[in-house]
Every structure is written in structure tokens, then in C-alpha cells.
Amino acid sequence: MNWLSDEAIARLQTASALPDLAGTRYRLIERVGGGGMGTVYLAEDSVLGRRVALKILDLPELRADLSARLLREAQILGRLEHPGIVPVHDAGTLADGRAFYAMKFVEGERLDMLAKRIDAIPDRLRIFQRICEAVAFAHARGILHRDLKPENVMVGPFGEVLVMDWGVAKILREDRTPREDHAEVPVEGSQNAAAEMKPLKTEHGTVLGTAGYMAPEQARGEIDRLDERADIYSLGAILQFLLGTKQPAAGGERLNNTSAPRAEGGFAPKAVAAISQKAMAEDRANRYASVSDLASDIARYLDGSPVSAYPENVFHKVARWATRYRVAIGLVLAYLIVRALLLFWLRR
């Protein structure tokens, strides 16, 4: 046996870690990120001459469940064709046994970083509306994200908002729309792709999600009880973050059992704060029934209309009314002042 130098060992480790793209249409460019299940690489699609992102399992797993989970994530993305959800192009297994899928390479910025540079709350709320649209679409397709947080939202250079990382998504129910046909197309390296679209059973008691952004029932590991309202809770937490009353998840890490913090105060307008609080109600029965309801309240706030989450007294109504019609009120007031000055001057 030849003695291996430290440098040789380091080279072997590096070479072993890199995915083997031999036999695929992709050429590796660089590593762009990683997560608990795999690593994301920037690659070039040599056939179409475009850049793509490859999400690849770190290792060929002895247990098939992680490979199945990654391919299932790709299939979920495949059924969620929406401008707010990153499109998947391809999926399969590499020559080295690692499962992968190719998706659009999103050149943008994570919401947790971008939000620091957006001062106006209405601008932040418009981004939030786009997130809600994507999540509402997924819910309509029977998919629960389960890990919504600012770190999993990308905002592109042209303002496009994309919800990322559907790795722990849960299939609530089988979608019966024609799109389902796409999910049943077998992918390379999959013995039975259609079978893999069956919900992967997550053990009751298992906690998947991110501390601070997951609903209490999710943090308790009540997997079987989770429904759309768990995502609504996470959206409420994102809204709090956008209002400046909540920190992003530390390091984006997924943690085990934890209680959800409840950020209060800050400079958030009371009506929007009330919307986030309703979305994050401890008892899910008190949350919004659907993401559309939540988004509607945001739209009403932006429109200057009363929101369902915030009962107004007379003063609040007057203040909101004055804010909504401030331009018209200003014009009328200016007219009246000029008119009064004119009359005063004529009488002199």
C-alpha cells in the first residue's frame, strides 16, 4: 500500500464529494448552496446552452428513502407549475448513484437579505402577496409546504418572487386535475415513479420545519393533524418578519421540538400586525381558513379598506378613511382655503 499524503487525501475527498455528471447533459460549474438533504450546484445544460441548478443528494444513500424524497420533491415541483414556484426540468440518478433534479437557476436574492433594503411596508406587503399566491396555488393542488420562511423565498432581479425548498412538503390529497398526469411520468433511475408520488409517510411525532416559523401543532410533531393552516401560521411569521418584528430563522436550520416565538410590537401598522397575529393564532381554528383569505386581508389593507382581522373603532375608521382619501381630502381642503382667502380678500 502506498502512503497517501495529506494533499492526496484532500484531493480524494474533494473528488469524492463532487457529483459525477458523466453521461448527463450537465457540466458542473460551482457549488451554490447546501441543505440537510443535498447540495445545490450551478451547472450548464450543454444541450440547451443554459444554466440550471442541480439539487443532488450528498451521497448515494443505502436507504432509499432520501433518494425517494428528493425525487418526490422534484415530482411535486413538476406538478406545481406556477410563476411563484421554481420550475423543475429533469430528475433522475447520476452514475455515482446520487439522486438529483435539475431546476431553473434563480438569480436573485433571498428574502431575508433583500428585505433589509426595502423600506416601504407596502412594497414588502406586495412581495408577501406574491408568496401567498404561490402557496395558495400549492394548497389548491393539495400540497403543504411545511417549511415556509424568508430564507426559502427568492426574489429575482425583475421582482419575481419564488417559493423554494419543497423538500419537506406534504401531499395532503391527490390532485385530480389534468396536471397529475405529469407526476406519473417515470423518471430515470426510478423503479416506479408513480408509486413514489404516494405520500411518503412521516412518522407521527417527527418534527419537520424551522423553529419560529412552524405552527405549534407542527412543532409538537402532530404530523397527521397538519393542514393548510400550518402554512398559514408560517406565512404569518413571514409577515411579522417583513414588518420588522421578527428575526429570520437562525441559520435557516431545522430544529427539533420547539415552541413558536410570538414577536410583538415594532413599528408595524396595527391592522397588518393584527393580520399576522390572526395568521399565527395558537389555536388553528382561529387562523385564516385559507391563504386566499389572508391575502385578501393584505389586499384590503393596501387598498385602504377595513381588514377582517382588525375590528376598528370610530377613530380608527376616520383615520383609515382619511388616509385612504388623503389626496382628495387635501385637494378639497386646498380648494376651501383658497376660496376662503379669496372671499376674505374681496371683502377687504
Place this chain on the structure above:
Amino acid sequence: MTEDTKIGGVNGRFPATHWSAVLAARSDDPAERARALEAIAAAYWKPVYKYVRIRWSKSNEDAKDLTQDFFARLFEKEYLDAFDPAKGRLRTFLRICADRFVANEAKAATRLKRGGGAAHLSLDFDAAETELQRASPHLQLAASPESMDDFLEKEFIRSLFGIAVDKLRSECESRGKQAHFRLFEIYDLESDSGRKTSYTELAKQFQISPTDVTNYLAFARREFRRIALDCLCEMTASEDEFRREARALLGVVPE
């Protein structure tokens, strides 16, 4: 396998995957146990020898005796029966066992040569000693338990990768892919310092195209990786442990 050691399982006798020497070492089948212990010794004797040399400041001769005796005792006394994979890694367990063994031997202050039925391992200590001398001089001073853990880990990786390289050489030779291995050897194993040979230069040297160089290297690296993972699989007791170890040893560490 070269003359380094004659006890290891590097000649393809073992199933390539899903066979754990750690678990098999506790099998009721004596043949299975012996095979498992040989595999463990093949991967760990050099790290243990070097560890004893440095951590316990033993002379070459004493370290040889202690290493021989340690693995003989490991086989005789069924130390591995006490190993619980849920509580720690095998090399941590072996380090603790080695520490206790050397300490007890020091107390006895005398070497009892074990014979009569005790397994005697054919180990190439000269090669191990040469490797030790080639290591950085600062290692000689590293004696704190923390640094020794790192040292043992590093030596385990060196041993494991060395076994994998030997297996890769054998496989390439048996499949008529000597050029693949030779390219791998030149490009990934030998070129430590100075200018790295380019693919174009290698292509000229081997009278193949640069694309072939890329493909040959990709093949060899892929096979090396597979073999290294197989070896690692043998040295772990569960799939979770295997994944953790693979991530750590092969440099794939999730953020």
C-alpha cells in the same frame, strides 16, 4: 494488496456492500467473527500503531508488540462485544481500549508474549514506521487527547483510502484498465507540489485524447469513491452512522 499487511480484507473476499464488520464481529459464527475482526484490524492496525507511538511515546519495538498484543487481545477477549454503536464511533471505542490496554501493560511493567492460540497478525510495521517518519514533525509533539482524536481520525482516513486505492488498482488491473488507474495515480495521488500535469500533457503521455483523460479520471474517481464507501460501510454499524461518517470522511458536510 501489496506486502503492507496480510490480514486485511482488501482482496475482494468480502461482500461489497451492506456488510458491517462491526456487527459481524459479534456474530455467533466463528468464521464470520474472524473475517470481521480481520477487516477491522486491516483498517485500524496502522492508526493504532502510530497512535501508540505518538500518544504513549513508545519505541518502535514496544509499539509493535503493543499493537500485536492489542489486536490479539481484541480477538481473544471479545472486546468488541462491549461496543455499542449507538454510543459512539468504532475508532473512539478502539482508542479507549488501546489507552486502557497500554496503561495496563505499563502497570504490569513487563511484556508477556502471547502465544498458544492467540491470533498473530502479519503486519508490516516497517511500512507504518516509514509513514510515521514522513508525517509532519509537529505530530511528535501532539499528545493532548483532543489532538490525538484528530490524529487517529486522520490516520484512519489514510488507512481506509489506502485500502481503497489498493482495491481500485486490483480492479483496474483485472478489467484491463491500467491506464485509468495510472492516470488517477499521477493526477490525484502523486502530484503534491509544484506544477500539476495538465490533461493535455497526460493525453500526450498516454497517447489518448484530452477527453479520454477526463473520462478515465472520472471513471477512476467514481470507482474509488464506490470502493471507499464500501470499506466505510464495513466499518460502521448502522446506516445512519455510515451516512454521518461518509459525510465527514469524504468531505461532504451539510451546512
